[in-house]
Amino acid sequence: MSSATGIRSALSNYATGVTVITARDGDGLCGLTANSFTSVSLSPPLLLFCIGRARASFEVFRRSETFSVNVLSATQKHLSDRFASSGKEKWRGIEYAEDEFGNAIFPGSAATFSCRKKEMVDAADHMIVLGEVLGFREDRKHSPLVYCRSSYCLPVDLDREPRPAA
Template sequence: MDTLTPDPTDMRSVLGHFCTGVAVLTGIDHGEPVGMTVQSLVSASLEPPLVLVCPQRTSISWPRIARGGVFCANVLGAGQHELGLQFARSGGDKFAGVSWHSSDTGAPVLDDVLAHVDCRIHAVHEAGDHLLVLGRVVGLAAEGRSGPLLFYRGGFGALAS
Protein backbone atom coordinates (compact mmCIF):
# COMPACT_ATOMS: atom_id res chain seq x y z
CA MET A 1 0.00 0.00 0.00
CA ASP A 2 1.49 3.36 -0.94
CA THR A 3 1.52 6.33 1.42
CA LEU A 4 -1.32 8.01 -0.49
CA THR A 5 -3.67 5.05 -0.04
CA PRO A 6 -5.79 5.23 3.11
CA ASP A 7 -6.20 2.22 5.35
CA PRO A 8 -9.50 0.37 4.71
CA THR A 9 -10.47 0.80 8.38
CA ASP A 10 -10.03 4.56 8.06
CA MET A 11 -12.06 4.56 4.83
CA ARG A 12 -14.93 2.76 6.56
CA SER A 13 -14.75 5.02 9.62
CA VAL A 14 -14.63 8.32 7.76
CA LEU A 15 -17.16 7.43 5.04
CA GLY A 16 -19.43 6.01 7.73
CA HIS A 17 -20.16 9.66 8.52
CA PHE A 18 -22.07 9.86 5.23
CA CYS A 19 -25.63 8.78 5.90
CA THR A 20 -27.23 6.45 3.36
CA GLY A 21 -30.58 4.82 2.83
CA VAL A 22 -31.03 1.05 2.98
CA ALA A 23 -32.46 -1.13 0.22
CA VAL A 24 -32.97 -4.83 -0.38
CA LEU A 25 -32.04 -5.99 -3.88
CA THR A 26 -34.15 -8.93 -4.99
CA GLY A 27 -34.24 -11.26 -7.96
CA ILE A 28 -35.26 -14.75 -9.00
CA ASP A 29 -32.78 -17.58 -9.50
CA HIS A 30 -34.14 -20.80 -11.01
CA GLY A 31 -37.63 -19.97 -9.72
CA GLU A 32 -36.42 -19.15 -6.19
CA PRO A 33 -36.44 -15.64 -4.69
CA VAL A 34 -33.04 -14.27 -3.68
CA GLY A 35 -32.13 -11.02 -1.96
CA MET A 36 -29.44 -8.96 -0.27
CA THR A 37 -29.21 -5.69 1.67
CA VAL A 38 -27.31 -2.78 0.13
CA GLN A 39 -26.54 0.79 1.16
CA SER A 40 -25.71 1.93 -2.33
CA LEU A 41 -28.67 2.94 -4.48
CA VAL A 42 -28.15 6.02 -6.60
CA SER A 43 -30.12 7.64 -9.39
CA ALA A 44 -27.49 7.64 -12.15
CA SER A 45 -29.46 9.03 -15.12
CA LEU A 46 -32.94 10.24 -15.98
CA GLU A 47 -32.49 9.82 -19.78
CA PRO A 48 -32.24 6.88 -20.05
CA PRO A 49 -33.57 5.98 -16.59
CA LEU A 50 -30.67 4.27 -14.77
CA VAL A 51 -29.86 3.48 -11.15
CA LEU A 52 -26.54 2.37 -9.69
CA VAL A 53 -26.03 -0.30 -7.02
CA CYS A 54 -22.71 -1.59 -5.72
CA PRO A 55 -22.68 -5.20 -4.47
CA GLN A 56 -19.50 -6.66 -3.01
CA ARG A 57 -17.60 -8.93 -5.38
CA THR A 58 -17.60 -11.60 -2.65
CA SER A 59 -21.41 -11.59 -2.38
CA ILE A 60 -23.02 -15.00 -2.71
CA SER A 61 -26.44 -13.47 -3.47
CA TRP A 62 -25.41 -11.06 -6.23
CA PRO A 63 -24.41 -13.72 -8.81
CA ARG A 64 -27.76 -15.42 -8.24
CA ILE A 65 -29.61 -12.13 -8.80
CA ALA A 66 -27.47 -11.29 -11.84
CA ARG A 67 -28.16 -14.67 -13.45
CA GLY A 68 -31.79 -13.61 -13.95
CA GLY A 69 -30.80 -10.34 -15.64
CA VAL A 70 -33.20 -8.26 -13.50
CA PHE A 71 -33.41 -6.88 -9.97
CA CYS A 72 -35.76 -4.87 -7.83
CA ALA A 73 -34.38 -2.34 -5.34
CA ASN A 74 -36.77 -2.28 -2.37
CA VAL A 75 -36.24 0.92 -0.34
CA LEU A 76 -36.78 0.26 3.36
CA GLY A 77 -38.79 2.52 5.65
CA ALA A 78 -37.93 3.72 9.15
CA GLY A 79 -39.37 0.72 11.01
CA GLN A 80 -37.81 -1.96 8.81
CA HIS A 81 -34.32 -2.42 10.29
CA GLU A 82 -35.05 -6.09 11.13
CA LEU A 83 -35.88 -6.68 7.46
CA GLY A 84 -32.58 -5.05 6.50
CA LEU A 85 -30.72 -7.32 8.91
CA GLN A 86 -32.57 -10.42 7.68
CA PHE A 87 -31.41 -9.83 4.10
CA ALA A 88 -27.88 -8.85 5.20
CA ARG A 89 -27.25 -12.28 6.72
CA SER A 90 -25.40 -14.88 4.71
CA GLY A 91 -27.21 -18.15 4.08
CA GLY A 92 -30.57 -19.37 5.28
CA ASP A 93 -34.01 -18.54 3.91
CA LYS A 94 -33.96 -14.76 3.78
CA PHE A 95 -37.58 -14.71 2.59
CA ALA A 96 -38.91 -16.61 5.63
CA GLY A 97 -41.93 -14.69 6.94
CA VAL A 98 -41.57 -11.98 4.28
CA SER A 99 -44.60 -11.10 2.14
CA TRP A 100 -43.88 -10.16 -1.46
CA HIS A 101 -45.30 -10.12 -4.95
CA SER A 102 -43.69 -10.22 -8.39
CA SER A 103 -42.82 -7.06 -10.28
CA ASP A 104 -43.30 -6.77 -14.03
CA THR A 105 -39.80 -8.26 -14.52
CA GLY A 106 -40.56 -11.09 -12.09
CA ALA A 107 -38.25 -9.78 -9.34
CA PRO A 108 -39.77 -9.77 -5.84
CA VAL A 109 -41.29 -6.54 -4.55
CA LEU A 110 -41.32 -6.73 -0.75
CA ASP A 111 -44.69 -5.74 0.70
CA ASP A 112 -44.87 -2.54 2.75
CA VAL A 113 -41.54 -1.07 1.62
CA LEU A 114 -41.18 2.68 1.22
CA ALA A 115 -40.55 2.43 -2.54
CA HIS A 116 -39.34 0.00 -5.17
CA VAL A 117 -37.40 0.34 -8.41
CA ASP A 118 -37.71 -2.52 -10.91
CA CYS A 119 -34.73 -2.88 -13.27
CA ARG A 120 -33.11 -4.85 -16.04
CA ILE A 121 -29.34 -5.15 -15.68
CA HIS A 122 -27.86 -2.62 -18.14
CA ALA A 123 -24.10 -2.87 -17.39
CA VAL A 124 -21.71 -4.26 -14.78
CA HIS A 125 -18.22 -2.84 -14.16
CA GLU A 126 -15.51 -4.01 -11.77
CA ALA A 127 -14.53 -1.45 -9.13
CA GLY A 128 -12.03 -2.84 -6.63
CA ASP A 129 -13.77 -5.10 -4.12
CA HIS A 130 -17.23 -4.10 -5.42
CA LEU A 131 -19.13 -4.10 -8.70
CA LEU A 132 -20.81 -1.07 -10.22
CA VAL A 133 -24.15 -2.28 -11.52
CA LEU A 134 -26.30 -0.05 -13.68
CA GLY A 135 -29.94 -1.03 -13.81
CA ARG A 136 -32.29 0.22 -16.55
CA VAL A 137 -35.47 1.25 -14.71
CA VAL A 138 -38.59 -0.35 -16.17
CA GLY A 139 -40.98 0.33 -13.30
CA LEU A 140 -41.10 2.10 -9.96
CA ALA A 141 -43.48 3.26 -7.26
CA ALA A 142 -43.36 4.92 -3.84
CA GLU A 143 -45.75 4.39 -0.95
CA GLY A 144 -44.31 7.23 1.12
CA ARG A 145 -46.10 6.23 4.32
CA SER A 146 -43.05 6.76 6.53
CA GLY A 147 -39.57 8.19 6.44
CA PRO A 148 -36.59 6.18 5.21
CA LEU A 149 -34.48 3.68 7.12
CA LEU A 150 -31.02 5.23 7.39
CA PHE A 151 -27.56 3.75 7.94
CA TYR A 152 -25.02 5.91 9.74
CA ARG A 153 -21.73 5.03 11.44
CA GLY A 154 -22.48 1.33 11.54
CA GLY A 155 -26.07 1.51 12.76
CA PHE A 156 -29.64 2.04 11.66
CA GLY A 157 -31.62 5.20 12.35
CA ALA A 158 -34.46 7.40 11.13
CA LEU A 159 -35.09 11.07 10.46
CA ALA A 160 -36.10 13.09 13.49
CA SER A 161 -39.73 14.18 13.34
Protein backbone atom coordinates in the same frame (compact mmCIF):
# COMPACT_ATOMS: atom_id res chain seq x y z
CA MET B 1 -6.06 2.38 13.15
CA SER B 2 -5.39 0.82 9.74
CA SER B 3 -6.09 2.90 6.68
CA ALA B 4 -9.00 0.59 5.70
CA THR B 5 -10.51 0.92 9.20
CA GLY B 6 -10.01 4.69 9.13
CA ILE B 7 -11.57 5.05 5.69
CA ARG B 8 -14.52 2.88 6.74
CA SER B 9 -15.01 5.03 9.84
CA ALA B 10 -14.84 8.27 7.83
CA LEU B 11 -17.26 6.92 5.21
CA SER B 12 -19.74 5.97 7.94
CA ASN B 13 -20.42 9.70 8.38
CA TYR B 14 -22.22 9.69 5.05
CA ALA B 15 -25.85 8.84 5.79
CA THR B 16 -27.46 6.49 3.27
CA GLY B 17 -30.81 4.95 2.67
CA VAL B 18 -31.15 1.20 3.13
CA THR B 19 -32.26 -1.07 0.31
CA VAL B 20 -32.88 -4.74 -0.26
CA ILE B 21 -32.07 -5.67 -3.84
CA THR B 22 -33.81 -8.81 -5.17
CA ALA B 23 -33.51 -11.00 -8.25
CA ARG B 24 -34.98 -14.29 -9.41
CA ASP B 25 -32.82 -17.36 -9.87
CA GLY B 26 -34.96 -19.90 -11.71
CA ASP B 27 -37.68 -20.86 -9.25
CA GLY B 28 -35.91 -19.22 -6.29
CA LEU B 29 -35.32 -15.70 -5.13
CA CYS B 30 -32.20 -14.04 -3.83
CA GLY B 31 -31.85 -10.78 -2.00
CA LEU B 32 -29.23 -8.67 -0.27
CA THR B 33 -29.12 -5.55 1.86
CA ALA B 34 -27.25 -2.70 0.20
CA ASN B 35 -26.66 0.93 1.02
CA SER B 36 -24.40 1.40 -2.02
CA PHE B 37 -27.32 2.52 -4.19
CA THR B 38 -27.85 5.75 -6.09
CA SER B 39 -29.65 7.42 -8.96
CA VAL B 40 -27.50 7.90 -12.05
CA SER B 41 -29.80 9.60 -14.58
CA LEU B 42 -33.44 10.68 -14.91
CA SER B 43 -33.50 10.59 -18.71
CA PRO B 44 -33.27 7.74 -19.27
CA PRO B 45 -33.97 6.64 -15.68
CA LEU B 46 -30.87 4.75 -14.52
CA LEU B 47 -29.69 3.67 -11.09
CA LEU B 48 -26.87 1.60 -9.70
CA PHE B 49 -25.89 -0.58 -6.78
CA CYS B 50 -22.67 -2.31 -5.85
CA ILE B 51 -22.25 -5.96 -4.94
CA GLY B 52 -19.19 -7.69 -3.53
CA ARG B 53 -17.81 -10.57 -5.57
CA ALA B 54 -17.61 -12.66 -2.40
CA ARG B 55 -21.37 -12.42 -1.74
CA ALA B 56 -23.21 -15.72 -2.07
CA SER B 57 -25.75 -14.05 -4.37
CA PHE B 58 -23.15 -12.48 -6.68
CA GLU B 59 -23.58 -15.10 -9.42
CA VAL B 60 -27.37 -14.72 -9.38
CA PHE B 61 -27.09 -10.98 -9.95
CA ARG B 62 -24.42 -11.54 -12.61
CA ARG B 63 -26.74 -13.91 -14.54
CA SER B 64 -30.04 -12.14 -13.96
CA GLU B 65 -31.36 -9.76 -16.60
CA THR B 66 -33.61 -7.92 -14.11
CA PHE B 67 -33.62 -6.91 -10.46
CA SER B 68 -35.76 -4.93 -8.04
CA VAL B 69 -34.76 -2.35 -5.46
CA ASN B 70 -36.78 -1.99 -2.26
CA VAL B 71 -36.03 1.31 -0.47
CA LEU B 72 -36.81 0.22 3.07
CA SER B 73 -39.04 2.19 5.38
CA ALA B 74 -38.42 2.87 9.06
CA THR B 75 -40.64 -0.11 9.94
CA GLN B 76 -38.50 -2.55 7.92
CA LYS B 77 -35.26 -2.72 9.89
CA HIS B 78 -35.93 -6.45 10.31
CA LEU B 79 -35.67 -6.87 6.51
CA SER B 80 -32.35 -5.05 6.43
CA ASP B 81 -30.99 -7.30 9.17
CA ARG B 82 -32.41 -10.46 7.59
CA PHE B 83 -31.06 -9.81 4.08
CA ALA B 84 -27.63 -8.77 5.36
CA SER B 85 -27.16 -12.47 6.18
CA SER B 86 -26.51 -15.41 3.84
CA GLY B 87 -28.63 -18.45 3.14
CA LYS B 88 -32.06 -19.37 1.84
CA GLU B 89 -33.62 -19.26 5.33
CA LYS B 90 -33.77 -15.47 5.11
CA TRP B 91 -36.96 -15.79 3.01
CA ARG B 92 -38.79 -17.82 5.66
CA GLY B 93 -41.86 -15.94 6.91
CA ILE B 94 -41.17 -12.86 4.76
CA GLU B 95 -44.21 -11.29 3.06
CA TYR B 96 -43.57 -10.10 -0.46
CA ALA B 97 -45.24 -9.55 -3.82
CA GLU B 98 -43.60 -9.96 -7.21
CA ASP B 99 -42.99 -7.35 -9.88
CA GLU B 100 -43.61 -8.08 -13.56
CA PHE B 101 -40.26 -9.93 -13.74
CA GLY B 102 -40.89 -12.13 -10.71
CA ASN B 103 -38.53 -10.22 -8.41
CA ALA B 104 -39.57 -9.66 -4.79
CA ILE B 105 -41.20 -6.37 -3.80
CA PHE B 106 -41.80 -5.76 -0.08
CA PRO B 107 -45.10 -4.15 1.01
CA GLY B 108 -44.50 -1.11 3.19
CA SER B 109 -41.31 -0.02 1.41
CA ALA B 110 -40.85 3.73 0.96
CA ALA B 111 -40.20 3.10 -2.75
CA THR B 112 -39.56 0.21 -5.14
CA PHE B 113 -37.90 0.10 -8.55
CA SER B 114 -38.08 -2.67 -11.14
CA CYS B 115 -35.03 -2.62 -13.39
CA ARG B 116 -33.44 -4.23 -16.41
CA LYS B 117 -29.71 -4.73 -16.01
CA LYS B 118 -27.81 -2.57 -18.50
CA GLU B 119 -24.20 -3.16 -17.54
CA MET B 120 -21.85 -4.49 -14.89
CA VAL B 121 -18.63 -2.57 -14.30
CA ASP B 122 -15.59 -4.11 -12.62
CA ALA B 123 -14.63 -2.22 -9.45
CA ALA B 124 -11.87 -4.12 -7.55
CA ASP B 125 -13.58 -6.63 -5.21
CA HIS B 126 -17.05 -5.35 -6.19
CA MET B 127 -19.12 -4.97 -9.32
CA ILE B 128 -21.18 -1.89 -10.09
CA VAL B 129 -24.56 -2.95 -11.46
CA LEU B 130 -26.25 -0.35 -13.66
CA GLY B 131 -29.97 -0.75 -14.26
CA GLU B 132 -32.66 0.97 -16.30
CA VAL B 133 -35.81 1.69 -14.31
CA LEU B 134 -38.81 0.10 -16.04
CA GLY B 135 -41.31 0.62 -13.23
CA PHE B 136 -41.47 2.20 -9.78
CA ARG B 137 -43.77 2.85 -6.86
CA GLU B 138 -43.52 5.41 -4.05
CA ASP B 139 -45.28 5.44 -0.68
CA ARG B 140 -44.75 8.71 1.20
CA LYS B 141 -46.77 7.41 4.17
CA HIS B 142 -43.65 5.52 5.21
CA SER B 143 -40.49 7.32 6.32
CA PRO B 144 -37.32 5.85 4.81
CA LEU B 145 -34.84 3.89 6.90
CA VAL B 146 -31.44 5.60 7.14
CA TYR B 147 -28.04 4.20 8.11
CA CYS B 148 -25.26 6.42 9.50
CA ARG B 149 -22.25 5.82 11.78
CA SER B 150 -23.02 2.08 11.86
CA SER B 151 -26.53 2.63 13.23
CA TYR B 152 -30.05 2.90 11.92
CA CYS B 153 -31.70 6.30 12.31
CA LEU B 154 -34.70 8.23 11.06
CA PRO B 155 -34.61 11.38 8.95
CA VAL B 156 -36.20 14.46 10.50
CA ASP B 157 -38.20 17.26 8.91
CA LEU B 158 -40.05 14.96 6.51
CA ASP B 159 -43.23 16.99 6.90
CA ARG B 160 -41.74 19.88 4.94
CA GLU B 161 -42.52 20.33 1.27
CA PRO B 162 -39.88 18.70 -0.95
CA ARG B 163 -37.27 21.08 -2.33
CA PRO B 164 -35.48 20.55 -5.63
CA ALA B 165 -32.01 19.06 -5.24
CA ALA B 166 -29.13 21.49 -5.63
